[in-house]
Amino acid sequence: MRWYIVASLLTVLTSSQGILTTLSQTHGRYKYDYATIPFLAEVFKLLVSSFLLWRECRRSPPPKMTTDWKSVRLFPIPSIIYLIHNNVQFATLIYVDASTYQIMGNLKIVTTGILFRMFLKRKLSNLQWMAIVLLAVGTTTSQVKGCGEASCDSLFSAPIQGYMLGILSACLSALAGVYTEFLMKKNNDSLYWQNVQLYTFGAIFNMARLVLDDFRSGFENGPWWQRLFNGYSITTWLVVLNLGCSGLLVSWLMKYADNIVKVYSTSMAMLLTMILSVFLFHFRPTLQLFLGIIVCMMSLHMYFAPPATLVDLPTTVKTGQKTIPETVIDVSTDRRTAS
Numbered sequence: 001m002r003w004y005i006v007a008s009l010l011t012v013l014t015s016s017q018g019i020l021t022t023l024s025q026t027h028g029r030y031k032y033d034y035a036t037i038p039f040l041a042e043v044f045k046l047l048v049s050s051f052l053l054w055r056e057c058r059r060s061p062p063p064k065m066t067t068d069w070k071s072v073r074l075f076p077i078p079s080i081i082y083l084i085h086n087n088v089q090f091a092t093l094i095y096v097d098a099s100t101y102q103i104m105g106n107l108k109i110v111t112t113g114i115l116f117r118m119f120l121k122r123k124l125s126n127l128q129w130m131a132i133v134l135l136a137v138g139t140t141t142s143q144v145k146g147c148g149e150a151s152c153d154s155l156f157s158a159p160i161q162g163y164m165l166g167i168l169s170a171c172l173s174a175l176a177g178v179y180t181e182f183l184m185k186k187n188n189d190s191l192y193w194q195n196v197q198l199y200t201f202g203a204i205f206n207m208a209r210l211v212l213d214d215f216r217s218g219f220e221n222g223p224w225w226q227r228l229f230n231g232y233s234i235t236t237w238l239v240v241l242n243l244g245c246s247g248l249l250v251s252w253l254m255k256y257a258d259n260i261v262k263v264y265s266t267s268m269a270m271l272l273t274m275i276l277s278v279f280l281f282h283f284r285p286t287l288q289l290f291l292g293i294i295v296c297m298m299s300l301h302m303y304f305a306p307p308a309t310l311v312d313l314p315t316t317v318k319t320g321q322k323t324i325p326e327t328v329i330d331v332s333t334d335r336r337t338a339s
Helices: 003-023 036-057 076-095 098-104 107-119 126-143 160-186 191-217 234-256 259-267 269-281 287-304 326-338
Strands: 316-319 322-325
Touching: 003 076, 003 098, 003 234, 003 269, 036 076, 036 191, 036 234, 076 098, 076 160, 076 191, 098 160, 098 269, 107 126, 107 160, 126 287, 160 191, 160 234, 191 234
Parallel strands: none
Antiparallel strands: 316 322
16 A cells, blocks of 8 residues: 555544544543543554454465564553553643644654654754744644734633643654654564554553553442443544554554654644534634644645755756756856857
């Protein structure tokens, strides 16, 4: 499958993630235990990956599967990070709307670029760094509140708790993404085998979170498996399915493409999220939001477009062994003619 098809699908799923999670709320609160959502999503991803691995094992030659403990012990780390991230994003959507949440998610590109340079030694061009800074500026601009009829007591349009949780979510997402890419490209194991290891630990740690919640509440509401589906609706199940499918697509991009391709593809969802929010939640976009989205889309183009398409370089012609711009040749010819 082509990477840009996977990236497009991930864009749609990422856009619908915030929308579906918001729709699953009742009067701004969750009727279900949102800690069960990541657990069920991890189980879904584990079942799908196990089935695909079983099909792959039936082929000849069989896929490479490293079972050495030194390799397996690395997989719990991203599982723990994703566990925290998945729960933080549910808490974030209590304080901010779906469109704001999607735009703040763009900050993960900034942190991803920094982590790329620090841990993967991936060198980015000056133009790409400028695009990353421009993205941060666009994200901030979209959230600045105008001083019109509304009160100007606060500079931003959402509670500070929402922004703090959003920044934490972006940092966790970037850290987990960079580490997972490093892990998956470190060896030539089957993608499905790597997924099985990753999602097994993910399911175990999410289940441990549910057990810990039971102990903290003194089993007031019974054990977690008895209330697993309490408060669930069709929308809630769609949230589980969306989160599971997004994780499978992300793992494919980590293995065969690039982590920044992943985060930029999810950033394209911000425009779609804003449009859907207008129709579903009667969301009223501000001028700052429009300007911020335009800046973010310019950043997207700057990061991925070839430098030649961004600068009007003079066309060149070959003269012997040298390449000389046509403008230089024209000037030289004019001077010889004049003399």
